[in-house]
Amino acid sequence: MDVLAITTGQDLIHIIEKGRPAVFTRFYTSYFQKLLLASDKYVKDVYVAEEVVQDVFLKIWEQPNRILAVRSIKSYLYKAVINASINYLNRQRNIGQHHLKLIAELSDDCVNDLEEENEIILLLHREIERLPVQCRKIFKLSRFEHLKYKEIAAELGISEKTVENHIGHALKTLRNRFMNDKQLHKKGKSFLFNSYLF
Template identity: 70%
Template sequence: MDVAEIETGSDLITLIEKGQTSIFTRFYTSYFQKLLLASDKYLKDVYAAEELVQDVFLKIWENPYQLVEVKSLKSYLYRAVINASINHLNRQKNIEQHHLKLASTLTDEYLTELDEENEIIVLLRIEIEKLPAQCKKIFKLNRFENLKYKEIAQQLNISEKTVENHIGNALKILRERFLKDSHLNKRAKSYLMLINTFLY
C-alpha cells in the first residue's frame, strides 16, 4: 500500500494490522509538518505542538480501531490535533488561574510561618541522620517508606519486638533533642505538632 492510498480509517487499520511500520512512518512524515503548523497556530509553542502531534499519532498506532468509521483521515487528523491543542490551552488556563488564586493567599504572615515550619522539618531530618545506624534505618523505613513493623522485621530479618524497640528509642531521642533545644523559639516549638507523623 502506498501512502497516497491511505485515505480512510479502514486503510490505516489494515496497514497497522499488517505491521507495516515503514509505510506508517512515511504516512506520519507526510502529515507531521502540516499538523505541527496547525497546532502551533493555537499553542504558539513549537515544542509543545510537536509533542501533541506525536501523541495523536501514538494513540492511533496503539488503538487504530478508533478510526473504523473515519471516512477522511486528513479531516480526522486536523480535528484531533486542533481539539487536543484547545484542550491543552484550557488545561494551562485552569492551572494558571489556580496558581494565581494560590498566589493571592501568600501573605507575609503565611510565608513566615511556612519558612519556620520548613526550618523545623529540616532540623528534624538532620537529627534523624544522627541516630544510630540500625535505629535510623528502621525509623526511616517506618516513617518515610510507610512500612509496618512486620514488613520491616521481614525485610531486615529481625523480630517485630526489635523493630518496636528501635522505633521507641528513636522517638525518645528525637523528642528529647527538640524539646530541650534552647535555640528553638516558642513558635518554632509549636510547629513540632505539625510533624507528629515523625515524633508520635
C-alpha cells in the first residue's frame, strides 16, 4: 500500500487493525525526519526529539482509537509532536502557560508551512552530502559548528585561503543546484538563502 494514501485517522487505524506493521513502519519512516526537525526546534536535543516522535507513534499503535475522528493525519502528527515537545519543556524548565497555547493555535496552514520548510532543510542536507569530502567537511564546520576560518584552518592543518576557497566553492555549488531546481518555489529559495547559503 502507498503510504501517501494514508491521509486520515481511519486510514491508519485500518492498517493497524489489519495487522500490517510493515506498512505502518513505512508510514512512520516517511514522516520521521520531518517530525524530528519539528520537535528539535523546541527541545533543542535530537535524542529527546527522537524519543518524542517515537512515543507519539507508539501511542497511536497501542491506542488507535484516539485518532478515530482525525481528518488530517499529517496535521495530527505535527500537533501531537509539538504538544509532546512543549510538555517535555514544561516538565524540564517549567515554562510559562502561554507556550501551551501554541499547539491550540497551530493551523493547518502552519503545519503545511512547517512541513514544507522541513522538506527544504532535508533537501539541503542531502545536497551538502554530495559535495566533495574536504569541501563538505569544511562547510559543515563553518555553518553547523560555527567555527571561524582561522579555527578550521588550524584544526585541519590547511591555510585560511584554502578554507575560504572551499566555502566559496560549496556556496556556489549549492546555490546553482537550488536556483535550477524547479521543485523549489520562491519562498523555499528565500528561506534557504536567508538561513544557510549566506
